[in-house]
Amino acid sequence: xxxxxxxxxxxxxxxxxxxxxxxxxxxxxxxxxxxxxxxxxxxxxxxxxxxxxxxxxxxxxxxxxxxxxxxxxxxxxxxxxxxxxxxxxxxxxxxxxxxxxxxxxxxxxxxxxxxxxxxxxxxxxxxxxxxxxxxxxxxxxxxxxxxxxxxxxxxxxxxxxxxxxxxxxxxxxxxxxxxxxxxxxxxxxxxxxxxxxxxxxxxxxxxxxxxxxxxxxxxxxxxxxxxxxxxxxxxxxxxxxxxxxxxxxxxxxxxxxxxxxxxxxxxxxxxxxxxxxxxxxxxxxxxx
Numbered sequence: 001x002x003x004x005x006x007x008x009x010x011x012x013x014x015x016x017x018x019x020x021x022x023x024x025x026x027x028x029x030x031x032x033x034x035x036x037x038x039x040x041x042x043x044x045x046x047x048x049x050x051x052x053x054x055x056x057x058x059x060x061x062x063x064x065x066x067x068x069x070x071x072x073x074x075x076x077x078x079x080x081x082x083x084x085x086x087x088x089x090x091x092x093x094x095x096x097x098x099x100x101x102x103x104x105x106x107x108x109x110x111x112x113x114x115x116x117x118x119x120x121x122x123x124x125x126x127x128x129x130x131x132x133x134x135x136x137x138x139x140x141x142x143x144x145x146x147x148x149x150x151x152x153x154x155x156x157x158x159x160x161x162x163x164x165x166x167x168x169x170x171x172x173x174x175x176x177x178x179x180x181x182x183x184x185x186x187x188x189x190x191x192x193x194x195x196x197x198x199x200x201x202x203x204x205x206x207x208x209x210x211x212x213x214x215x216x217x218x219x220x221x222x223x224x225x226x227x228x229x230x231x232x233x234x235x236x237x238x239x240x241x242x243x244x245x246x247x248x249x250x251x252x253x254x255x256x257x258x259x260x261x262x263x264x265x266x267x268x269x270x271x272x273x274x275x276x277x278x279x280x281x282x283x284x285x286x287x288x
Contacts (some may be wrong), residue, residue, distance in 0.1 A: 054270045058263050065259050069252065078250045081241065091260060093236035097155070097227040098220070098268065101162040105219050109167050110212065113174025114200070125175065132171050135164040140226050148233045158235030162226045166219040173215030177208030206281045213279060217272035224265040238264070 074082070116125045135143070143164065147157040181204055189199045205212075231239035238261045245254025 051274075054266060058266060061259065062263060065256065069256070072252050074252055075250075077248055078252050081244050081248070081250065081253045082256065087241070087256065087260075090236065090238050090240050090257070091264075093230075094224070094227050094238045094261070094264065097158065097162065097230055097235060097237055098223045098264075101159055101166065101223050101227070102216075102220055104159070104163050105166045105170055105223075106216065108163070109170035109215075109219075110174050113171050114178065114205075117175055117178040129172065129175075132168040136166075136168045140165055140229055141232065144229055144233050153234035155230070155235045158227070158230035158233045158237075161233070162223055162230070165226050166222045169218040169222070170212070170215040173211045173218075174208065177211030178204055180211070181207050210276065210280055213272075213276045217269065217276060220268045220272050221265055224261070224268055228261055 112128065115121050116128055140161065144158065144161040147161050151157040151160070185203060185207070186199060189203045194202065227235075227237050228239035228242060230237045231243055238257050241253055241257025242261070245251065245257060
């Protein structure tokens with residue numbers, strides 16, 4: 001027909017190309033320029049300030065404390081409290097109390113939090129949370145005193161008290177992290193044939209990792225602080241130096257015990273903050 005024109009076999013409209021027998025047309029002529037693809041999520045990055053600031057401050061504080069002790073006039077009682085490796089022994093005991101108690105908090109609170117988010121055990125969640133709240137609401141020194149009366153003086157009573165006191169943040173964050181997962185993602189995982197264990201380990205837990213790590217960080221700092229009370233139950237630690245400095249009115253002993261406790265708490269918090277960044281799943285880094 002004269003009113004219509006068809007392109008000849010060898011002729012193509014402007015903007016259309018032939019690649020290996022397939023025709024393609026530029027989409028930006030009619031629909032506008034296509035949006036650029038989103039960048040691939042990079043691995044977790046830690047800035048140099050986050051890596052160096054706190055360690056430098058801690059080194060400066062410890063160096064200033066050491067220089068102060070160099071010129072301090074220590075009497076026989078202070079020398080006896082700080083000499084013969086007493087400081088190293090107390091610091092090592094404190095680290096042991098913190099590490100052991102945190103380990104047991106993790107193997108108790110995280111599996112329990114997972115269990116309480118399963119359909120068969122959800123009704124028990126209020127009771128478990130109430131018990132964990134009672135453990136933290138009880139004054140730490142009172143809880144330790146009750147455990148000493150029950151179990152006797154020693155490290156075991158101190159460890160149990162620290163564990164009970166630190167279970168709540170890890171347990172509550174584990175439950176909150178698992179409950180916050182998008183139900184459509186879980187349904188999609190089940191739809192492609194994943195088993196309940198596969199959905200838990202490959203979808204639910206990775207998405208809940210940031211909240212769980214935040215709870216672990218809180219528990220670590222709590223454990224460092226609560227471990228200073230272990231001395232009242234015969235558990236040792238840096239609390240020995242603090243109580244000795246208070247009861248004997250020896251300021252150098254008190255200052256050293258307090259500075260080491262604060263420095264250890266800040267160091268543990270710094271290490272936990274790095275773990276939060278490094279252990280966060282890479283897929284969750286998009287948009288952060």
